[in-house]
Amino acid sequence: MARFWFGMGCLMVGLAVAAGAFGAHGLKQRLSADLLAVFETGVRYQILHGLGLVALALAMDRWGGAVFQWAGWLWLAGILLFSGSLYALSLTGVRSLGAVTPLGACAFCWVGDCWSGRPGGSWLDCVPGCRVRSCRYRGMLVLRGCIHGKKQRRHR
Numbered sequence: 001m002a003r004f005w006f007g008m009g010c011l012m013v014g015l016a017v018a019a020g021a022f023g024a025h026g027l028k029q030r031l032s033a034d035l036l037a038v039f040e041t042g043v044r045y046q047i048l049h050g051l052g053l054v055a056l057a058l059a060m061d062r063w064g065g066a067v068f069q070w071a072g073w074l075w076l077a078g079i080l081l082f083s084g085s086l087y088a089l090s091l092t093g094v095r096s097l098g099a100v101t102p103l104g105a106c107a108f109c110w111v112g113d114c115w116s117g118r119p120g121g122s123w124l125d126c127v128p129g130c131r132v133r134s135c136r137y138r139g140m141l142v143l144r145g146c147i148h149g150k151k152q153r154r155h156r
Contacts, residue, residue: 002061005072009053012079016046019087027090035090042086049079049108071111078107 020043027036053075060068082104089097 001069001072002057004057005053005060005068006057008072008076009050009055009057012050012053012076013047016043016050016083019043019046031090035093038086039090042083042090045086046079046083049075052111074107074111078104078111080104081107 020040023036023039023043027039031039053072056068056072056075060072082101085097085100085104089095089101
């Protein structure tokens with residue numbers, strides 16, 4: 001599955017570069033400055049999170065685990081919802097499409113919760129075989145039972 005996320009990350013970055021070139025050359029004369037800035041924001045977030053998918057694939061290949069799968073799907077959903085809604089908003093001018101953008105931002109934030117082990121209601125408990133509990137151990141949060149599938153250990 002790491003190959004899938006690596007390819008998906010590369011695809012997202014490539015499409016973002018193409019969209020950026022389209023925006024810089026094809027839309028500069030057609031869109032107002034504020035709508036062009038919205039389009040550029042969509043491109044910027046798509047590139048950054050596409051690179052995040054590449055990093056996720058490399059981490060997944062090294063450590064494996066269900067948490068990376070969930071993070072990948074959340075990142076992909078975030079890219080599609082966040083950047084996609086910004087592209088649609090800037091190209092159509094329909095401001096109500098901006099209501100979808102925060103859903104993509106939430107998906108990006110959930111990736112951070114997934115990796116940090118600090119989800120706000122432990123929403124990852126629904127993932128089979130993944131019990132996220134954080135504990136303080138020498139000042140760092142530890143994901144237990146998720147990344148490596150190892151049994152929980154108590155830190156004293």
